[in-house]
Amino acid sequence: xxxxxxxxxxxxxxxxxxxxxxxxxxxxxxxxxxxxxxxxxxxxxxxxxxxxxxxxxxxxxxxxxxxxxxxxxxxxxxxxxxxxxxxxxxxxxxxxxxxxxxxxxxxxxxxxxxxxxxxxxxxxxxxxxxxxxxxxxxxxxxxxxxxxxxxxxxxxxxxxxxxxxxxxxxxx
Amino acid sequence: xxxxxxxxxxxxxxxxxxxxxxxxxxxxxxxxxxxxxxxxxxxxxxxxxxxxxxxxxxxxxxxxxxxxxxxxxxxxxxxxxxxxxxxxxxxxxxxxxxxxxxxxxxxxxxxxxxxxxxxxxxxxxxxxxxxxxxxxxxxxxxxxxxxxxxxxxxxxxxxxxxxxxxxxxxxx
Ligand SMILES: [Zn+2]
Ligand SMILES: [Zn+2]
Numbered sequence: 292x293x294x295x296x297x298x299x300x301x302x303x304x305x306x307x308x309x310x311x312x313x314x315x316x317x318x319x320x321x322x323x324x325x326x327x328x329x330x331x332x333x334x335x336x337x338x339x340x341x342x343x344x345x346x347x348x349x350x351x352x353x354x355x356x357x358x359x360x361x362x363x364x365x366x367x368x369x370x371x372x373x374x375x376x377x378x379x380x381x382x383x384x385x386x387x388x389x390x391x392x393x394x395x396x397x398x399x400x401x402x403x404x405x406x407x408x409x410x411x412x413x414x415x416x417x418x419x420x421x422x423x424x425x426x427x428x429x430x431x432x433x434x435x436x437x438x439x440x441x442x443x444x445x446x447x448x449x450x451x452x453x454x455x456x457x458x459x460x461x462x463x
Numbered sequence: 464x465x466x467x468x469x470x471x472x473x474x475x476x477x478x479x480x481x482x483x484x485x486x487x488x489x490x491x492x493x494x495x496x497x498x499x500x501x502x503x504x505x506x507x508x509x510x511x512x513x514x515x516x517x518x519x520x521x522x523x524x525x526x527x528x529x530x531x532x533x534x535x536x537x538x539x540x541x542x543x544x545x546x547x548x549x550x551x552x553x554x555x556x557x558x559x560x561x562x563x564x565x566x567x568x569x570x571x572x573x574x575x576x577x578x579x580x581x582x583x584x585x586x587x588x589x590x591x592x593x594x595x596x597x598x599x600x601x602x603x604x605x606x607x608x609x610x611x612x613x614x615x616x617x618x619x620x621x622x623x624x625x626x627x628x629x630x631x632x633x634x635x
Contacts, residue, residue: 297620301576350594404473404604407594420608422522422579422594432576434628436592438610438617445610448469456606 293441294337300423300435302330310335311359313366330437331430334419335360337439341413344370346453348408351379351424358386362393373397374456376406386425398460406456410449418446465613466509472595472607474502482507483531485538502609503602507532509591509611510583516542518584518625522577523551523596530558534565545569546628548578558597570632578628582621590618 305327308320338345338360345364352358352375365371373390377399380387391397400406410420421437423429440446477499480492510517510532517536524530524547537543545562549571552559563569572578582592593609595601612618 295614295616297617299620299624400606404606405601407601407605407607409594410608420593420610422581422592429577429579433579434572434576434624435579436582436621436624438592442467444467445469448471449608452471452606452608 294417294439295441296333296337296439298330298333298421298437298439300330300429300437301431301433304431305329305332307332307335307356310339311356311363313363331356334437337417337419338411338413339364340417341369343414344372344412345414346372346374346412346450348374348406348410348453348456349425350376350405350407350409351426351429352386353382353384353426354386354430355427357425358389361386361390361395365390365393365395371395372453372457374406374408374453374460375399377401378405384426398457398462400456400460408452412446412450412453415450416443416446417441418449420449466589466611467613468505468509468611470502470505470593470609470611472502472602472609473604474602476603477501477504479504479507479528482511483528483535485535503528506591506609509589510585511536512589513541513585515586516544516584517586518544518546518622520546520578520580520582520625520628521597522548522579522581523554523598523601524558525554525556525598526558526602527599529597530561533558533562533567537562537565537567543567544625544629546578546580546625546632547571549573550577570629570634572628572632580624584618584622584625587622588615588618589613590621592621 306324418440423435423437478496590612595607595609
């Protein structure tokens with residue numbers, strides 16, 4: 292049965308170490324955060340299900356947990372590509388510099404309008420999209436939505452949009 | 464067959480008078496804009512299909528065309544309710560004051576986080592959601608997406624989210 296899920300934020304803050312730690316056994320983190328599911332942990336789980344490819348098209352990306360998840364996928368051999376907005380990328384706290392230094396290809400726009408999308412595509416078959424920028428401010432404080440859709444009728448046009456932007460922002 | 468559509472912006476600017484004018488016959492507008500379909504006209508058409516109810520939950524709403532569409536529906540007897548973000552509402556160019564003066568109920572948040580949703584629900588059965596704020600800047604200059612979904616599995620949670628926010632922002 293294809294995934295169809297809706298997440299609403301703000302999310303309560305729970306410990307996400309069991310999802311993100313590469314070595315430690317689940318439950319090993321000693322932080323005082325409560326355990327259990329939350330919209331952020333559900334979003335992380337969907338992203339971490341990637342086995343082959345992950346396209347990310349985000350206006351703003353500064354969440355440390357989501358940054359760790361993307362780097363983890365990159366180290367597992369998933370082909371990660373990131374498109375982002377030039378204006379926001381320059382702000383402090385952005386994850387974009389970390390991703391680049393880890394060897395993940397990132398492209399950004401040059402022109403006046405905003406690259407305002409907030410979507411990701413997992414293994415060319417699961418679309419994750421909504422109002423949520425990947426920032427701690429948005430996750431913990433804002434009213435936001437994320438749809439998760441495993442349906443080619445929605446995934447294909449978003450993948451085509453990603454490829455259009457990827458080519459348009461080609462620095463060469 | 465249920466509606467499933469994806470719109471990408473920026474949109475070229477075409478004349479939307481034939482959709483929005485209450486009296487004039489189609490084609491009567493003398494403006495020099497090109498005729499024909501564009502993502503904005505498709506969005507307007509979906510909204511204008513409302514017969515009974517329209518819930519709108521928007522961070523930013525300043526587009527004159529979308530404002531006219533909402534007022535037109537209100538005059539046709541559609542029950543329109545609007546939720547918006549307090550910070551943005553105060554900016555010049557917002558449509559919110561016009562909607563209020565037309566008699567459309569509007570509620571807004573009081574707290575610190577942003578009400579960052581960008582969705583509308585037509586007749587409790589069609590969800591319109593994405594990255595797009597209803598501003599001319601976003602429509603004409605930004606890379607944006609809008610999904611249109613006629614599927615209770617997505618519509619129902621968004622309707623519940625609207626009702627939660629509507630009650631939470633109750634000024635009484
Ligand atoms: Zn922890
Ligand atoms: Zn015209």
